[in-house]
Amino acid sequence: MQDEIRDSLEYGSQVLAKCAEKLPEEIAAAARMIAASLRCGGMIAFCGNGGSASQAQHLAGEIVGRFLRERPAYKAIALTADTAILTAVANDYGYEEVFARQVEGLLKQNDVLVVLSTSGDSPNCLRAVERAKELKVKTIGLSGREGGKLKEVADHCITVRCYDTPQIQEAHLAIGHAICSVVEKALAEGDE
Numbered sequence: 001m002q003d004e005i006r007d008s009l010e011y012g013s014q015v016l017a018k019c020a021e022k023l024p025e026e027i028a029a030a031a032r033m034i035a036a037s038l039r040c041g042g043m044i045a046f047c048g049n050g051g052s053a054s055q056a057q058h059l060a061g062e063i064v065g066r067f068l069r070e071r072p073a074y075k076a077i078a079l080t081a082d083t084a085i086l087t088a089v090a091n092d093y094g095y096e097e098v099f100a101r102q103v104e105g106l107l108k109q110n111d112v113l114v115v116l117s118t119s120g121d122s123p124n125c126l127r128a129v130e131r132a133k134e135l136k137v138k139t140i141g142l143s144g145r146e147g148g149k150l151k152e153v154a155d156h157c158i159t160v161r162c163y164d165t166p167q168i169q170e171a172h173l174a175i176g177h178a179i180c181s182v183v184e185k186a187l188a189e190g191d192e
Contacts, residue, residue: 015167016174019160026158027175030114030140031182033156037112037138038063038187043075045107047099047128048116051169052142053080055116059176067180069188077106079128099128109136117141118168120148120159129153142175144168 034044044063046056056078063076079102080086089101103113113132115125120143129139130153141147141154144162151157160171 011164012167012170015160015162015164015171018162019171019175022161023158023175026156027178028182030156030158031179031186033138033140034112034114034179035183035186037110038074038183040110041075042110042112043077043107044112044114045077045079045103046114046116047079047102047125049080049122049124051165052116052118052172053078055169055173055176056080056114058173059114059180062177062180063183067177067184069184071184071188074187079103079106096123096127099124100131103128103131103135103137107132107135107137112138112140114140114142115150115154116172117148117150118144118165118172120145120150120157122150126150126153142172144171 037044046060048056057080060076060078063074079099085102086098089098093101107113113128115129117125120141126149129150132139139154141150141157143150143157144160147157147159151159158175160168162168162171
C-alpha cells in the first residue's frame with residue numbers, strides 16, 4: 001500500500017515538473033489576461049464539470065477572498081455554484097447550455113472566462129467558450145491530454161500533457177494557484 005501511495009505521489013510530482021518546465025510562458029500569458037481584466041474592473045468567471053467544478057469554485061474564492069496578500073476583493077464567480085440556475089437551465093435548455101446561459105447573462109466585454117476541462121472536449125464548456133466569443137469575452141482554457149477542441153476555440157489554452165484525470169486536475173489547481181499568485185502581485189505592484 002505504501003509503495004502504491006509513493007508511486008502515485010511521485011507520478012503527480014513528475015507531471016508538475018513537466019508543467020514547470022514547459023508551461024511558464026503560457027501561464028504568464030493567462031495571468032496577464034486576467035490581471036488586465038481585473039485592472040479595468042472586469043470579472044473572472046470559472047467553469048468545469050466534476051472535480052473541475054470544485055476547482056472552479058476554489059479559484060473563484062482565491063480571487064474574491066485573497067490568495068497570499070491582504071488586498072481588496074477582485075470580481076470573480078464560479079458558474080458551477082448556483083444549483084438553481086444549473087438545474088433550471090439544464091431542464092429548460094439542456095446540460096450543454098448550463099454555462100453558456102450564465103455567460104450570456106453575467107459576462108461582458110473585458111471579462112474573462114476560464115474553462116477547466118481535463119479532456120478539452122466537454123460540450124457545456126465548449127458551448128460557454130463559443131458564447132463568450134460572441135460577446136467578446138476573452139477565454140482561457142485549462143485542458144489535458146492533447147488539448148481537445150478547447151485548444152482550438154479558446155483564446156488561450158494551457159494544456160497539461162498527461163492522460164490521467166487526477167494528475168491533470170492536480171496540475172490545473174497548481175497552475176491556478178500560480179496564476180493567482182502572480183496576478184495578486186502584479187495588481188499590488190502595478191506591473192503589466
